[in-house]
Amino acid sequence: MLSTTSYQPNYFSIDDILATQERTPCKFLQNAPRMGKLNPSTDEKDLKAGTELELPLWLVLDASAGRQMIVAPELPKIYREAYREILKADATAVDLHKFNLYFYELGSYVKYFDRREDVHNILLHTFITRFRFIMDLANNADSDPTVQNRLDMLERRLFKSGHIARTKLNTWLLDSGAPLKAANMVTNHRKRKRVDDDLFA
Amino acid sequence: MDPDEVEFLGEKSLVEIVPTFNSAPIYFIGGDVGPFRASIPIRVPLWVAVNLKKQQQCKIIPPDWMDLEKLEFLKEEEKSNKSFVKMPSDHYMIEAKLILGCAADDIPKTDEIRTIIKDIWDIRMSKLRSSMDDMIKKSAMYAAVDNLTLMEINSIRPLLPHALDQIYRIKTNKKALSNRSQGTTSTLSESRTSFSSKT
Numbered sequence: 420m421l422s423t424t425s426y427q428p429n430y431f432s433i434d435d436i437l438a439t440q441e442r443t444p445c446k447f448l449q450n451a452p453r454m455g456k457l458n459p460s461t462d463e464k465d466l467k468a469g470t471e472l473e474l475p476l477w478l479v480l481d482a483s484a485g486r487q488m489i490v491a492p493e494l495p496k497i498y499r500e501a502y503r504e505i506l507k508a509d510a511t512a513v514d515l516h517k518f519n520l521y522f523y524e525l526g527s528y529v530k531y532f533d534r535r536e537d538v539h540n541i542l543l544h545t546f547i548t549r550f551r552f553i554m555d556l557a558n559n560a561d562s563d564p565t566v567q568n569r570l571d572m573l574e575r576r577l578f579k580s581g582h583i584a585r586t587k588l589n590t591w592l593l594d595s596g597a598p599l600k601a602a603n604m605v606t607n608h609r610k611r612k613r614v615d616d617d618l619f620a
Numbered sequence: 621m622d623p624d625e626v627e628f629l630g631e632k633s634l635v636e637i638v639p640t641f642n643s644a645p646i647y648f649i650g651g652d653v654g655p656f657r658a659s660i661p662i663r664v665p666l667w668v669a670v671n672l673k674k675q676q677q678c679k680i681i682p683p684d685w686m687d688l689e690k691l692e693f694l695k696e697e698e699k700s701n702k703s704f705v706k707m708p709s710d711h712y713m714i715e716a717k718l719i720l721g722c723a724a725d726d727i728p729k730t731d732e733i734r735t736i737i738k739d740i741w742d743i744r745m746s747k748l749r750s751s752m753d754d755m756i757k758k759s760a761m762y763a764a765v766d767n768l769t770l771m772e773i774n775s776i777r778p779l780l781p782h783a784l785d786q787i788y789r790i791k792t793n794k795k796a797l798s799n800r801s802q803g804t805t806s807t808l809s810e811s812r813t814s815f816s817s818k819t
Binding site: 523527539542543546547548550551553554557558573576577580581584585587588590591592 | 622623624627717749752753756757759774775777778779782783786787789790791
């Protein structure tokens with residue numbers, strides 16, 4: 420059951436392909452003959468060592484692997500210090516969708532570019548702090564459908580599965596000749612969310 | 621699981637009814653029911669009781685716990701307790717819903733009972749939510765789910781297991797780091813195999 424809905428990248432995973440499309444800044448350590456066309460700013464045939472370019476992540480990953488690195492990868496800007504500080508301050512207030520569609524997927528690739536594990540920690544921290552937010556959203560999505568636009572794709576997947584389950588449960592609770600109701604006093608209480616009102620009225 | 625499937629499981633629990641007809645035992649795959657003697661109480665599975673009630677062929681005797689005083693006490697206990705209180709029935713929500721739904725005339729004070737069961741459910745659900753949040757925040761290794769009923773456990777699926785899956789993924793990715801530094805294979809293939817082993 421889990422394997423179909425839970426995310427597992429495989430070779431043909433569309434999400435994985437899209438995530439590894441991301442432009443990643445990197446610096447060439449060696450001359451790359453006949454690769455000049457990768458650099459649109461010059462007409463030279465060869466790429467010289469020291470050139471700084473933005474290449475797709477899938478290329479950078481393979482070019483930077485092995486003993487003889489062709490390029491030295493750098494962190495995309497959303498994982499750098501400044502952005503990490505924003506996430507540390509309050510991860511729930513952030514529009515992750517704007518950061519990157521595949522914040523966590525991309526993050527788990529690029530975190531190896533950072534030897535101090537700061538990126539790893541911030542990924543974990545972000546997910547954990549935002550979990551409550553996703554859970555509440557899944558339980559009360561009717562209140563404001565636009566909020567889910569602030570989730571990255573992985574969170575959105577979680578949200579969807581949670582929301583479907585919650586809707587089913589609510590239908591079940593209501594689905595009988597005489598649904599179980601909360602007391603009027605409770606429903607009218609100011610602190611109670613309006614959503615509950617609608618559900619149990 | 622669908623709530624309907626959970627309901628199906630819960631419908632196996634026994635309730636007492638007073639039939640208004642005579643009948644020889646009925647043989648089902650899941651077991652025999654009956655024989656029925658008019659006005660002699662008998663214990664039958666919930667789904668049989670609901671069916672007979674709908675045909676006006678029995679009276680359902682509410683379970684012991686479906687009593688305003690007992691429920692009131694339970695609710696207070698649930699409120700004052702930090703962990704979950706043991707419910708009188710493993711499928712209290714299903715029993716309440718089905719019995720109150722079809723046999724409201726057999727149970728005294730239906731409305732009050734309905735309300736109080738819903739209150740208990742709401743208290744437990746909010747407790748469940750906050751303990752889920754707590755568990756994720758503290759990255760706890762395990763959580764005790766004592767005294768939770770199947771319907772309640774089912775209500776946090778699939779969100780919680782999937783979230784834990786993702787945390788696990790983020791964490792296990794870290795281990796690939798030490799492999800990579802040996803520089804034998806590319807990260808790309810490595811990070812992929814580390815997940816496929818989970819299937």
